[in-house]
Amino acid sequence: MRRTLALTAVAALGLVACGEDEGSVSDGAGAAGSADTALTVTATDDACTLSATTATPGSIAFTVTNSGSKVNEFYVYSGEDIVGEVENIGPGLTRTLTVDDVAAGTYETACKPGMSGDGIRAAFTVR
Amino acid sequence: MFVSNALIGLREGLEAALVVVILLAFLVKTNRTWGIRFVWLGVGTAIVLSVALGAVLTYGTRQLSFEAQEAVGGTASIIAVGFVTAMVFWMKSAARSISGELKGKLDRALDLGPLAVALVGFLGVGREGLETAIFFYATAQAAGSGNNVPLLGWVLGFAGAILLGYLMYKGALKINLSKFFRYTGIALVVVAGGILAYGIHDLQEAGFLPGLNTLAFDVSHVIDSSTWYAALLKGIFNFTPQTTVLQAIAWTLYVATVLFFFLRPARSSGPAPTPAADPARQTATAGPA
Numbered sequence: 001m002r003r004t005l006a007l008t009a010v011a012a013l014g015l016v017a018c019g020e021d022e023g024s025v026s027d028g029a030g031a032a033g034s035a036d037t038a039l040t041v042t043a044t045d046d047a048c049t050l051s052a053t054t055a056t057p058g059s060i061a062f063t064v065t066n067s068g069s070k071v072n073e074f075y076v077y078s079g080e081d082i083v084g085e086v087e088n089i090g091p092g093l094t095r096t097l098t099v100d101d102v103a104a105g106t107y108e109t110a111c112k113p114g115m116s117g118d119g120i121r122a123a124f125t126v127r
Numbered sequence: 128m129f130v131s132n133a134l135i136g137l138r139e140g141l142e143a144a145l146v147v148v149i150l151l152a153f154l155v156k157t158n159r160t161w162g163i164r165f166v167w168l169g170v171g172t173a174i175v176l177s178v179a180l181g182a183v184l185t186y187g188t189r190q191l192s193f194e195a196q197e198a199v200g201g202t203a204s205i206i207a208v209g210f211v212t213a214m215v216f217w218m219k220s221a222a223r224s225i226s227g228e229l230k231g232k233l234d235r236a237l238d239l240g241p242l243a244v245a246l247v248g249f250l251g252v253g254r255e256g257l258e259t260a261i262f263f264y265a266t267a268q269a270a271g272s273g274n275n276v277p278l279l280g281w282v283l284g285f286a287g288a289i290l291l292g293y294l295m296y297k298g299a300l301k302i303n304l305s306k307f308f309r310y311t312g313i314a315l316v317v318v319a320g321g322i323l324a325y326g327i328h329d330l331q332e333a334g335f336l337p338g339l340n341t342l343a344f345d346v347s348h349v350i351d352s353s354t355w356y357a358a359l360l361k362g363i364f365n366f367t368p369q370t371t372v373l374q375a376i377a378w379t380l381y382v383a384t385v386l387f388f389f390l391r392p393a394r395s396s397g398p399a400p401t402p403a404a405d406p407a408r409q410t411a412t413a414g415p416a
Contacts, residue, residue: 034188070353071131080340082332084193088258090132092277093265098190116347116368 035061035098041111043089044068048111048120055126057104062086064111065094073112075119083107087115102126132266132280133287134358139259140288141362145318146211146251148292149311150244152299153214156307157221165241169248173256181260185268191257197333200254204326207250208381211319214247215312215389222308254322288362312389320382321365324374331371343375 036058040051045068066072066089074097076083084099104127110119147170154162184190191199266278299311331339347368350357360366367374 069128069131071135081334082193082339085332086193088135088262090135090262090266090277090281091128092132092269092274093262094268095261095265096190097193100192115352 035059037061038063040065041074041109042067043072043074043111043113045070045113046120048109048122050109050122050124053109053122053124055102055124057102057126059098059100060102060126062097062099062109063094064089064097066091068113070113071115073115073119075110075112076124077108077110078105128276129280131353132277133284134353134355135262136281136284136286137288137355138358138362139255139262140285141291141359142255142365143252143259144288144292145295145363146207146315146322147248148296149299149315149318150214150247150251152296152307153218153221153311154244156300156304162241162244165245166248169245169250170252172245173249173251173253177253177256177260180257181264185261185264194333196257197329198335200258201326201329201333201335203250203254204322204329207247207254208319208323208326210243210247210250211315211322212385213243215315215319215385218308218312218315219389222305254326313386316382316385316389317364319385320378321363323381324370324378325365327374327377328367328371331373336373338371338373341372343370343372345369
């Protein structure tokens with residue numbers, strides 16, 4: 001029993017380590033400053049304003065500032081799939097979502113004030 | 128601004144503290160004090176790693192992709208469920224050895240080793256530690272640009288969670304031993320079911336598991352996510368107003384199966400191997416991922 005647990009433990013650590021590795025290695029050019037496109041998003045309780053609704057293919061950094069009173073979330077969708085999301089954007093906070101290798105196409109952005117519902121959606125074009 | 132950031136701190140603190148609190152209470156209650164420092168070793172490692180990695184991601188030029196972050200959180204959650212399940216059956220065997228149904232020798236064989244105890248602490252805190260650290264840095268940055276209300280809110284909320292955890296620990300130590308095993312065992316199963324559902328949702332968001340938009344129920348019009356009770360429900364049971372079918376099925380299967388084997392009276396004539404085989408089987412059943 002103890003041996004099984006120890007083995008599982010090693011496997012667990014390995015998995016966690018792999019996950020972290022993959023992420024930081026694959027997107028070295030991640031942070032807002034070094035992304036191909038850097039956009040800002042101003043989120044309030046009833047609006048979601050992007051500095052631009054188009055971008056060129058590549059990495060895009062969305063720097064989201066919550067100036068409302070509710071906890072907000074920011075999503076980028078491709079159809080029904082989530083391309084990227086940043087949760088727990090408390091009132092008064094600024095958080096960055098970086099999505100890598102975005103291909104040309106039509107996407108949708110959404111702010112979710114109050115952390116529920118479909119959110120305030122808008123079309124976003126990469127070309 | 129203060130309250131909603133405080134609620135985030137409260138929720139995140141509870142998510143991290145619950146499993147650790149129950150594990151510590153169990154170790155103290157059954158005189159396994161050797162394990163306490165290993166729990167703290169795991170917890171400490173998780174905190175140091177999260178804080179360091181969070182700083183690198185916040186202030187450095189590197190960023191963890193969304194998929195990687197969800198995959199780490201989701202996978203660590205599901206592995207944590209495996210260890211917590213083993214812990215539940217460890218408790219059951221400890222309860223029986225104390226009531227004299229089993230010989231002490233078997234109890235020792237079933238004991239989780241130091242490494243496993245440390246891992247429960249590590250995974251319990253670490254699975255969402257990175258998100259918590261990054262959130263903390265976001266409040267620190269807001270404070271740096273002149274708005275310290277979010278930071279103050281988060282710190283007080285998080286401290287509130289630690290205080291609640293401490294009170295639960297004190298309360299658990301007061302319960303008599305046989306009730307202690309039953310109640311903390313049931314509590315652990317329900318908490319672990321929530322962690323499993325949480326992990327599955329993370330993996331669904333990252334696209335590793337299907338069915339993100341296939342909801343079992345949506346009570347978000349009844350339970351407003353921004354209220355204090357929603358924060359408590361999420362922090363303790365990982366209950367989300369919008370729950371996917373896959374989450375609901377996994378939660379139900381896990382809680383029903385593990386509770387059945389946990390509450391099933393031990394057959395006094397039965398040979399030893401049965402309880403030893405249980406945890407592995409439960410983990411396999413519960414992990415559709």
